[in-house]
Amino acid sequence: MSERIPVGILGATGMVGQEFVNFLRDHPWFDITWLGASDRSAGKTYREATSWRLGGVMPPNVREIVVSDSKPNGAAPRLMFSAMDASVATEIERAFAAAGHVIVSNSRNHRMDADVPLLVPEINADHLRLIPEQQRARGWKGQIVTNPNCSTVVLVMALAPLKQFGIRRVIVTTMQAISGAGYPGVASMDINANVIPFIGSEEEKMECETQKILGDFVEARVEPLTAKVSAQCNRVPVVDGHTMAVSIELDQKPTEAEILGAMRGWRGIPQLKGLPSAPPCPVIYMEEQDRPQPRRDVERENGMAVFVGRLRKCPVLDYKFVALGHNTVRGAAGAAVLNAELMKAEGWI
Amino acid sequence: MSERIPVGILGATGMVGQEFVNFLRDHPWFDITWLGASDRSAGKTYREATSWRLGGVMPPNVREIVVSDSKPNGAAPRLMFSAMDASVATEIERAFAAAGHVIVSNSRNHRMDADVPLLVPEINADHLRLIPEQQRARGWKGQIVTNPNCSTVVLVMALAPLKQFGIRRVIVTTMQAISGAGYPGVASMDINANVIPFIGSEEEKMECETQKILGDFVEARVEPLTAKVSAQCNRVPVVDGHTMAVSIELDQKPTEAEILGAMRGWRGIPQLKGLPSAPPCPVIYMEEQDRPQPRRDVERENGMAVFVGRLRKCPVLDYKFVALGHNTVRGAAGAAVLNAELMKAEGWI
C-alpha cells in the first residue's frame, strides 16, 4: 500500500467511536483525518468534545482534530466509518452514501436491508456483490456496508467452518460483557454480582443476522441459510468478551476430529490476502477443559480471532461447544476496519 | 408437632454444614443437638472448630456444642443431616445408616444408587418407597435419602409442572454462583470479571439426576424419565443463585397459557401438608421482561422457591425460558431439611 488512505468516523465521540479511534491508532493503511459528531460537539477539538472512556488516555493523533457536524459537505474523506447510535444513523448514513461516500457501518440500521452486505470478510466476501444493485436501486454514488451485531459475529465465526457439514439447527446461550451496551450503558446497580437474562432485541438480531451472513449470494441477492437458530442472551459482569454456549445439529454427522479440523484449518480471504487486521487463524480452538474465558483470552490476537473450546457430543442435538470473541473489537470497530480493508483489497474503494 | 426432634449434622464445620446450621436457626420442629466433623475438630466447641464463612455471625445456639467425631457411637440423634464432602461421605453415611440413623444427605455419593431416593418433595415423594428395599438389600436399620445437585434442583423444579405435557428434549445452559463451589472454592483470580465455562462433573449430574428425579416409581424401582437432557454449565461472578436458560420440546404442544397455568398452579405434598420450609408456591413466574435475576430475586421466599421468567417460543425446540434458584438453600441445606420434613410428615422418621 504505497499511499495512506484518509478516513473519517461518524459518531466519533461516543464509546464505539472511541473504539474506532483506538483500533485505528497505528493502522498501516488508514489515517483518521475527519471526526464527526452531533452539533453540540461540532467546532470543538476532539479532546474537548470527548470524555475518554477506554483504558489509558486518548491517542495524541486525534486530540486536536476539530469535530465536524454530521453532514456531507465535501470536507469528509470518501471512506467513512459509522459508529453512530442507531437512533440517528439511518438518515445520516444515507446522506453520506448518496453523496458518494463509502460508509462502513457498525450500526444495526441497514444490516438486514436486502441490498446491504452484512459482511464478515472471512465468511461472505462475495456478499459485497450486492453493492452495484444497492447503488442502482437507491441512486447512490456511494454505498453502505455493515458488520454484524457484537454477539452474532462470535457465533457465525464459530459456525462458518461447519457450514460445509450442513448446519440444521443451532441453540445458543450468551453471556455478554457490559461493554456491549456502550456508555453509560448498564447501570452497576443492575449488573454488579448479578446476571440480567435479557438484552433488548439481541436474540432476534442473532437469529436473523446469522442466517443472512451464512447465506449464499445467488443471482444478485443473498439467500439466507435455512438453519433454525435460537438465542438466549444474558448480560454478565464481565468487561469485554461475549462468551456463548452453543449446541448444533449438522446434516452430515461429522466426527469430532472433522469438526476440529474444519475449525482449525479455516481461512478466508483476509488471511489469504494478509489484510492488516486479519488474525492469522480466525478460529482458535483451545484444548484446556475450562477455556476460553473472557478475561484471560479476549485480548489475544488483538481481539480479532474467535476462541472455541469444549467441543463434545450433545445428547439433544449433535455437538456442543463454547465460543468467545471480543465484542468491541471483532464485534464492532475491528470488524468494520477489516471490512474496509477487504473492500480496499478487492477494489471496492 | 408436639415434641421437638433432635437432629445432628455430619460435616458441620464446612461451608455446607454452616448452611445447615444457618437454615435450621429457628426451625419449628428440629433442634440441633449434635455436630460431627473430622477428628481434627472433634472435642472442640463448634465456635472453636469453625471459621464462620456466611453472612453475619454464628448462631448462639450452636456455639458451645462440642463437636463429635464422625462415628456412630450411640450419642448422635436418629435424624442426621449429611453435609460432608463427597471425598469422605460414602463410608461414614453408610456406617450411620447401618447403625439405624436416618441420613438425609446433601452429598452426591449415593444419589444415583438405584435404591436411594433422590428426593424433591414437591416432585417425587413416592420415591421414598425405595427405602424398604434399600434397608432390605443393605441390611440397614437406618436409611439414606439424598437431595439433588444444586443446579439440577432448579431445572427439575421448573420442569416438573411440564411433565404432564410429555418432556421430550431439554437443553439448558447454566450461569452458576460461586457459593456452589463451597469454601475456599473458586479462586477470585479465576472468576473476577470472568466466566468459567466448565464445572467438573456438573453437566453429567444435571443430565442424569434430572431423569431420575422426574422418573416414575414402578414396581419397587424408579424408571427414569426418557427425555434427553443436555447441559452446559458455567461459573459466573454471582454470590448466590444459579440462573439457567432452558429450551424444551414437549410431546403435547401446549400453549404458552397452558404452560404458565401449569407452573403457577403447581403444588406438591409440601404445600398441601404445609411443611414448615415449603414455599407456598414452589415455582413463581415473573412477568418482568428482565427477571428473574440472582441478586434481586434469590433471597425471596426464604430461598426455597424457583423463579421462572421469559417464557417464549423457541425457534428450534418448542419453548424457552429462564429459571433461577438459590443453590445453597433450595440446592443444599433447605432441600435436605424439606426432605426431612416430608419424611417426618409421611411417617418415615
Place this chain on the structure above:
Amino acid sequence: MSERIPVGILGATGMVGQEFVNFLRDHPWFDITWLGASDRSAGKTYREATSWRLGGVMPPNVREIVVSDSKPNGAAPRLMFSAMDASVATEIERAFAAAGHVIVSNSRNHRMDADVPLLVPEINADHLRLIPEQQRARGWKGQIVTNPNCSTVVLVMALAPLKQFGIRRVIVTTMQAISGAGYPGVASMDINANVIPFIGSEEEKMECETQKILGDFVEARVEPLTAKVSAQCNRVPVVDGHTMAVSIELDQKPTEAEILGAMRGWRGIPQLKGLPSAPPCPVIYMEEQDRPQPRRDVERENGMAVFVGRLRKCPVLDYKFVALGHNTVRGAAGAAVLNAELMKAEGWI
C-alpha cells in the same frame, strides 16, 4: 403508640424513595398514605409510575396508591419524608414546611443551614431545639429536619462514643458502595473490577457535616466540633455498605480498653426509649481480625448499627480502626425514619 400515624414520601418513585417504601414496609407506627413525585408520574398508581430497583418486588401496600404531584395542597399528611433529588428538593421542601408539614429529609440541601438540625438521634437529639428558631426565622408552621450524608453517618456513629476523650484530628478514607449513587448511578463500565478515587462533593460533606453533628447546642445554635477532619472518598464495586479506614487523635489519650468500652457501652435516646428502628447497640465492635466486611455484615441489625473493627495504635495519630455502615438504611431511609421516631417520641410531631 395507640394510633397509627400517616406519612407521605416526597420523591417516592426514585431509588431513595423506594428505600423509604421498603424500610417502612412493616413499621409499627407509620403508615404510608401519600406518595409524591414529579408531574410526569402524578396521577398514575405507584406501580405504574415506578421501576422497582430493589431486591424482590414492590410491597403490596403501596402498589395502588395514586402518586400526587409535589405541591402542598392539603391532601398530604403532616409527617413527610423527603427522598427528593437535591436538584429539586430546596423549593418543594420549603413549600411543604411553610404549609405546616414536618419534613424529615434525606436531601443534602438544608443540612448545613444554621437553623436546621442535622440529626443523628443517638448523638445530637438536643439539636432538635433548633426548630423553634427555624420556625420563627422562616415564618414556618412546619419544619425541616435532615439526616447526614450516607458516608458521614458511619463516621460520626463510630466517633461519637469517643467525643468524651476530646477528638482532635480525624483522617478517613472511604470505600463506598455503588448504591450510594442512586439509579442508574455509577455506570458498570466505570466500576466493574475498578476503584474510582473520587465522589463529587463527598469529601467536603464528610468534613463539615461531621463537625456540625458532633457539635454542641449552645445558646440556640450549634457550635461545631473544632476537630479537624480530612476525608478521601472512593467508590468500590460493592452493592451496599460504606467501609472506611479511620485514624484519630484524641486529647485524653485513652487506652484501647477505654475506647472499646466507650464504643460498646454507648447508648443514646433511641436505645433508652426503645424506638422501633433503633438498633439495641448502635456501635458493634467485631473482634475478628478481618471484619467488618460490607457483604457479610451490612444487613445485620436491620442495617441500623455501625460496625467497627481492627482498633489498634496508629503510628501517626493515636488510633486507627475500620468502620462500616449501611448507606441506604442507616445512611438514608432508616436514618430519616429514626429521626421521625425520635421527633414523635420527644413530642416534636
Place this chain on the structure above:
Amino acid sequence: MSERIPVGILGATGMVGQEFVNFLRDHPWFDITWLGASDRSAGKTYREATSWRLGGVMPPNVREIVVSDSKPNGAAPRLMFSAMDASVATEIERAFAAAGHVIVSNSRNHRMDADVPLLVPEINADHLRLIPEQQRARGWKGQIVTNPNCSTVVLVMALAPLKQFGIRRVIVTTMQAISGAGYPGVASMDINANVIPFIGSEEEKMECETQKILGDFVEARVEPLTAKVSAQCNRVPVVDGHTMAVSIELDQKPTEAEILGAMRGWRGIPQLKGLPSAPPCPVIYMEEQDRPQPRRDVERENGMAVFVGRLRKCPVLDYKFVALGHNTVRGAAGAAVLNAELMKAEGWI
C-alpha cells in the same frame, strides 16, 4: 549489550514465577535458560509442571525447558530471579548466594536484613553498596538483592520525589488487587462484591519498608528515614493494581506547584541510563479529577510507572493524593527485572 545474559527463575511454576516468565518474554538482555521449582515439578517440562494462570497462553520459549530442583548444583546461571514463596525462600536463596549466584528476589524474607539492599532503582541505587558488606559478613561469593512488597513500592515511588521537602508523616490507606495474593489466593466467596479490611502483615511491611527504602546509605549501612508511616490495607475486587489514598506532612511546606513539579520532573538512574524496563517518567501525574483508576490505568507504561492524581490540601496533614501502581509488574516481576538491569548497568553482575 552485545551478549545476551542467561537467567534462571526460582519458584518458576507459581504465579509470581509465571509473572517473571511473562515479563521476560521479549527482554532485550536476558534469556530464561533455567527454571527451578519444588522436587515435585523437577524433571517435568515447564509446560507439564505449570498450570498457566495469567492471561493468554504460556510463552513458547519456556514450554519445553525441563524444570530443575532448587539446589545450586552448578547448572543454573549466575543471575537468578527468586519468585519463591516466603515459606521456602530463606534457605534456598542463601544456598544459591553462597554458591556464587546473584539472587534478585521478590520474596519478603531478606528485605529487612540490615545488609540486604531493598532496592527501587530510581530511589536508592546507592543501597547496592551494602553488597560487599553482605558478602563479607556472610562469607558469600554471591549476593541477595530484594525488591519491596507490592504495596510499598507504589507508596515509595510517589513519596520519593517529595523526600527533598522533608517527609515527616504519612498516612496511607490501600485498596489492593486480588492478584497481590497469588494463586489461588483470595477466595471469591471472600472478595466478590466485598471489601476485606485486612491483609496479613501488609501494614507492617509498608511502614518499615518505606523507611528503609527512603533511607540514606551512610557509612556502610542504611539509615532509615525517620518519617512516621501509618498504613491501613484493604483488599478490593480489582484484578491488578493497588490504589492508595495518601496524606502527608512535609517539613518545608512546598506549594502544590512545587510538589507537582517534583513528581513530574523526577528521574532516576534507570531513566538516565535508559534501562530497558525503565518507564520514561517513573511518576505520572493525571489531571483528571477521577484518576488514576486501576482498570483503566494499570497497564499503561508496561505497568512500570506509578500514577498519581488528586493532589490537594489535607485539613489534617499538609497534602493528600491518590497513587496507583501495578502490583504484579512494578510490585513484583518488573521490579526485580529492573533491579537486575540496574545491577548489570552498574557493574554488580
